[in-house]
């Protein structure tokens with residue numbers, strides 16, 4: 513029995529070192545305490561939105577709060593980005609948490625005391641500015657997370673890098689920006705981030721819920737331009753020219769053939785949309801040139817490359833068949849937002865305890881895009897949605913993101929903070945977890961001679977093991 517006990521205590525020590533302590537209760541009460549302040553921050557940011565690469569006041573606001581927490585703060589990363597580093601008292605992994613900071617050129621129509629009245633110049637015209645994608649709530653939730661975790665520094669294992677990223681919605685014409693520029697400026701390298709997490713609030717998901725998807729989650733977005741060159745002629749004599757409008761209409765049809773006839777749609781969806789077409793000056797003149805532009809959405813890296821090739825071939829060959837030429841250019845805006853399945857599996861229990869298992873929902877992939885996708889080139893990544901739709905509201909009545917009526921119920925921003933904090937405390941370097949299933953971590957050591965005498969009931973170890981869903985421990 514003595515031998516058994518010694519063996520058991522060695523095992524117990526190993527297990528406790530290998531697994532994180534469950535901090536969810538402490539996280540819950542610390543989060544509830546600061547929630548009113550987090551909501552205030554969000555409303556302040558909502559009232560003062562700024563466009564991508566112009567988040568000057570937003571960056572100041574973030575910097576001030578991070579410095580007050582005593583964190584190491586780096587500013588002007590990727591133009592207006594802010595990064596803060598929190599080192600826990602116990603050595604461990606480096607975890608990146610990211611929030612985007614930018615608003616959109618949308619004029620707010622929601623009747624709120626803190627509605628935005630901001631105006632600015634965008635591409636040469638005066639526009640309203642609005643946090644019409646909810647990035648204000650992302651900043652507030654990440655600031656709240658920094659505050660909660662700072663106070664738990666003594667129990668924190670490893671380092672947390674808080675990444676406040678500008679220009680998620682795209683940088684102004686001719687400028688670099690967003691996640692790609694943050695990475696280029698070393699945000700993932702110093703210190704080297706082992707895993708990165710991001711949250712997006714969702715106006716069509718009820719508050720108090722988290723939605724996630726393993727693997728491909730959000731689409732890669734590419735923008736394309738096709739310039740069709742024909743030969744100008746009189747509208748009454750088309751045979752004397754080459755009509756680029758007729759060629760373009762065939763190309764538009766041809767592009768949809770790539771989707772419906774050439775893409776493996778059971779593997780992943782594809783969308784090609786022509787959103788802009790310009791050409792011609794007058795009813796009876798066949799113009800020399802037509803330009804069309806659009807977006808491509810794919811959810812698989814290989815299919816993305818394949819669609820690019822097919823768009824070029826389709827446009828060029830159709831143009832050639834009619835004596836015209838087509839010049840195709842494609843610019844990648846985001847990659848596929850891919851959630852590393854092993855990481856998702858590991859973190860689901862942390863999300864479940866943040867909202868309750870019944871409020872953690874698996875979702876479908878979406879053809880929307882996110883530049884968070886770039887971070888997974890450097891480390892395993894997990895991006896998920898937190899609900900922002902008022903309870904009981906019909907999804908059909910909830911205004912979509914990027915519209916003047918976009919609205920977020922900010923009463924449950926605690927969900928994002930709790931999720932981030934639980935992730936930080938529960939994360940284990942990849943490949944080192946004992947065994948993972950969807951909703952529990954089971955840990956079993958079985959000896960060939962297991963007997964009743966050396967079986968320790970789960971009851972006895974309720975306190976240290978319960979957080980991990982451990983049913984029992986066998987000693988030998």
Ligand SMILES: [Zn+2]
Pocket residue numbers: 644645681913914
């Ligand atoms: Zn957006």
Ligand SMILES: [Zn+2]
Pocket residue numbers: 645646647680712
């Ligand atoms: Zn967004």
